[in-house]
Amino acid sequence: MDNFQFYSPTEFIFGKDTESQCGAYVKKYGGTKVLVHYGSQSAVKSGLLGRVTASLEKEGIEYVMLGGVQPNPRDVLVYEGIELVRREKVDFIVAVGGGSVIDSAKGIAVGVPYAGDFWDMYEGKIPVQAALPVATVLTIAAAGSEGSPSSVVTKEDGMFKRGIGSDLIRPRFSILNPMLTCTLPAYQTACGATDIMAHVFERYFTNTKEVEITDRLCEAVLQTMVKETPRVIADPNNYDARANIMWAGMVAHNNIVGVGRSQDWNSHGLEHELSGLYDVAHGAGLAVMMPAWMEYVYHHDVMRFAQMAVRVFGLPMNFANPEDTAVQGIRAFREFLVKIGMPINFEQLGAKAEDIPVLVEKLGIGDGVREGFVNLDKAAVTRIYELAVEASL
């Protein structure tokens, strides 16, 4: 196990009707004027935003609203938010929505105290040094942004998707009410579930030896997703299955399952270019890219993939031919994805094989490699995109 630091200071308030406590928690964490940041009008129509703002009013807390966050949130709205927060002297941001809204809120939070262009931080030119406090009222189990130190934003000019990571943007508190996720369409639910599983897989495939505790914790989250996801697809109002998925989504990405081990975020990287170029759902892109990546790299550590097959998907170990077990495990993952309604290849996603050179170019690898479980050069990522084109059951 490697040395590590772990810090997850977010206070989580989980369960039915918990959004009514938002105002009290803003007060507890010192907010006096709030930006309520949200996405589509559905949060207004459902009455959720009304319940959140009523809880602020109850505590005598002022607020301004900024809606319109799109999936794959854009830099344009972040700039607008920074302006608004400065003008209105807001000192606390509450994101009401899913990962996109939260990531947009985090972008605003780091942009406000920074004198330059917030995109400098997303491009890695300078580190995050300060941020306004952020909190969340989560409406979809997926990104894990409610407990994570990360944010991903897309620059509209060129559709470049880039991210930051800093403990400063871990939410002060996050309100998780699984009821709010019951109205999600099956497709979005499945996209979220895929994202959660990808967050674990990117930690699971490691070159660090002797990491039993985090291996087992990773498998715990994955086993839960394998059991609960088909249940909510079949019955969207299954509260308990929704609740298990929602908490699994946080556990998957606050890094408690990933400490002390090398991680590999190349699937996420390869997917970001896909959803950047086509503006497809991040989870759907991961359903296509994650198994393709697995197919390319599994030779590097056959026994780790066999472990996944046996422990996560419950397959029998083929002791005479562990590679067969590894391959069957990847196949079981694709079967699972198809079962929950996800695409598994370019065509089903709406991506085009002829764009592969563009995708590879945007990754900006040059003559180098993307480091990870297996280091990937240009030829390797090209092959992985090709495997994602060819994939079938």
Next chain:
Amino acid sequence: MDNFQFYSPTEFIFGKDTESQCGAYVKKYGGTKVLVHYGSQSAVKSGLLGRVTASLEKEGIEYVMLGGVQPNPRDVLVYEGIELVRREKVDFIVAVGGGSVIDSAKGIAVGVPYAGDFWDMYEGKIPVQAALPVATVLTIAAAGSEGSPSSVVTKEDGMFKRGIGSDLIRPRFSILNPMLTCTLPAYQTACGATDIMAHVFERYFTNTKEVEITDRLCEAVLQTMVKETPRVIADPNNYDARANIMWAGMVAHNNIVGVGRSQDWNSHGLEHELSGLYDVAHGAGLAVMMPAWMEYVYHHDVMRFAQMAVRVFGLPMNFANPEDTAVQGIRAFREFLVKIGMPINFEQLGAKAEDIPVLVEKLGIGDGVREGFVNLDKAAVTRIYELAVEASL
């Protein structure tokens, strides 16, 4: 799943040589004058205390020392610590040691700002309302106090063991260096491992339905302990096994594996009277009481005990007779405890059957019950103590 709140704000610094960062972290969290609280002279002799105080000096942070914490920490030293902290105007407490030292430090932390007798809080007469900041440099994987909101102290007059729970006493930071645990005798190591497993079992046996994510997380910790504990008993210097156990110990007790479900702390309660009366190691007491409790309650939910047998101890499911699987699971737990050198009955622990009425009396049940997975009246706890007398393989 039940509604819940989860908050674990402690920053963890994990790995080799991390104690040298203690001073820098005290500074980060605003400490200017520190009480360094510790147990036996072994922390002095090993050079650990010297490294910790050197790191404080390096940051220009003043400190005073208070050693002498015993296993099952006593109220007497807590009173002395409160006096010392007030006199020396200490504003930060660093516990260097195991659960006993940390719990003693937490007692001092809540006692200092309270005008009355700190024992009022441990007796439940008044809630904790303020506390000095506490941090830890952990030397044994066991109590989970490095990340938990709890503290247990023993009142010397009558040997009453009582506890408090409050987010205010969650450590600001905890330094976990698995190397520090390599010198522990096998018996203490095994006691610690048993305590860790008990922390999980007390959350695992629940009446709440549909808690797949926390079930799986519980099992992840237990599976890790089943694998890693015999390895460190056989080879005390196995760093990786020590590291896995040390992180498992934190995960077992910061409540991430226990949220959203009813829990049952009766085994801990029954054990507290044992270790209070005989001053035996808490973990050894748990090795005797936990399986005895299981034997008494398993009829209440045979399938949950069968799940433990299959998922934690890898036993085959007896589909024709699930009760047999449940019983075999409890037996497997006892076999595991014997394998790591733990006692499993009163005689091996040094406790006496004729003291059972005294133990029962001290629990103070009266005509009521102790609530839990199964509610326990006086007759029930008497029977559990009897099962602990009779236990054998």
